[in-house]
Amino acid sequence: MRPSDATCFSLEVSKETCQQILLPATERLPRPKAHAILTTQSDGINTMSRPKKSGDPRLKNVPSVDQLLRTEAAVELRTQHGLNKVTALARSVTSTLRTAIRDNSADLASSSAESLLAEATKRLEELASFETRQGITSVVNATGVILHTNLGRAPLSESAKLAMTTQAAGYCSLEYDSASGMRGKRGARVESLLRDLTGAEDALVVNNCAAAALLILGVIGRDGETLVSRGELVEIGGDFRVPDVMASSGTRMVEVGTTNKTHLDDYRKAISSKTRLIMRVHPSNYRVVGFTSSPTTAELAALAHEAMLPFYEDAGSGQLIDLSNLGIKDEPIVSDLISAGADLVSFSGDKLLGSVQAGLIVGKRGLVDRLRRHPLYRALRSDKVRLAALEATLVEVQLGRAKENIPILKMLSFTREELQSRTEAFVQRISNAKLQIEVQQSESAIGGGAGPTSDLPTVLIAIAHSSRSAQELENALRSSLPPIIGRVSDDRVLLDLRTVFPHQEPILLTALESL
Secondary structure, three states, X not given: OOOOHHXXXXXXXXXXXXXXXHOOHHHOOOOOOOOOEEEEOOOOOEEEEOOOOOOOHHHOOOOOHHHHHOOHHHHHHHHHHOHHHHHHHHHHHHHHHHHHHHOOOHHHHOOOHHHHHHHHHHHHHHHHHHHHHOOOOOOEEOOOEOOOHHHOOOOOOHHHHHHHHHHOOOOOOXXXXXXXXXXXXXXXXXXXHHHHHXXXXXXXXXXXXXXXXXXXXXXXXOOOEEEEEHHHOOEEOOOEEHHHHHHXXXXXXXEEOOOOEOOHHHHHHHOOOOEEEEEEEOOXXXXXXXXXXXXXXXXXXXXXXXXXXXXXXEOOOOEOOOOHHHOOOOOOEHHHHHHOOOOEEEEEOOOOOOOXXXXXXXXXXXXXXXXXXXXXXXXXXXXXXXXXXXXXXXHHHXXXXXXXXXXXXXXXXXXXXXXXXXXXXXXXXXXXXXXXXXXXXXXEEOOOOOOOOOOEEEEEEEEEEOOOOHHHHHHHHHOOOOOEEOEXXXXXXXXXXXXXXXXXXXXXXXXXXXX
């Protein structure tokens, strides 16, 4: 007969232990290990515990996460980043300190608890600062590269910024016709402006120019062949490779001609029953010069139409107005391509148009309508904020105010004489005796793959320091708030005021004074 539960507890052992003793040997659980100790908690429940292992004595002064979070600096950081993020950063800091001590860092291992807490606090602040700088923040672009891809390409016009914040930021008529009270067409005004400015029958807007190419090739060229010159199989910044985009779209790329010369007959001989599209690709920042030739847009369009095929031209940067008087070379004007017979043309919104990133498609109504009705378009279409900025920028072009109001066009228009006067006046305001400053003649760059052969004469501020290297100066400027981005050459930091807005000059001056 088994003892009752009460009998088990009267023996000061658990019920489970008592029952275990009475079970047949084959059903008994393994006996506890020898180092397990039977303890009684204050609430009367018996539990098993193990003795604490002795830790590395060198780590005894490393602050705990809780200690670090209680510091004044951590409390302040919590208001900026939130408790969860600061806690995660604190764990990372303390873990890094422990690792450093285990790796025999003599300085840290011999530090007092107060010193290690101060070191941990410093590292926490640095890590939080680094975290903040990973987000999008305003910078001073003193590189002289107007369409700097890493710095966001085209700065927006005041009208574009106003449209984004006041017209599109809240509820807006994105797909609503306020005149009829019925559902409207997304981007209707932008498409109308593009038709007016290019002379095309219809227009469409997607996320970027790569998306435009993917959509056109995937809808018009899919399950067939697309002809393209070998000299146009380029790779543009950001790993945009023409062969890869074509392969992803489902069309089969057929190369014609050679790298430097492609003739009209090369296209004609390659046309077959499987051909769906003839394509020309703008070479962006890549040029083959010297012994070269290729058919004109009009010749390729005529050949395509003769074969009952559509002709598509990827115009890259996409000039809407003639900018040759601003030094822009080798960039086609979109309306000229349409007039020459191109059935579809795609180009960028954030390059020579000077607006937000977008892929703009113009061309024949039937082809554009096919693109609009395809399911892929829904995945690539633009949001309300992008459309609002595009609309405002296109209105500036339509009203003939682009060169005065669109920042990149204003930057392009600066002459060397204007920049010389502005630069010399700025240098006169610098009073840091440790800086050696020279004014040098040089050239700016358009950037963004636009006009790589264009000449933009400029004037540079070349800076050296009595005791710091050019790389140290560049790092100090880049670490300022906001970051100031220049370039280094011949152990000098070079700054180009062409891409510095007038309201940013005091920021630049303060940073130079503090070096």
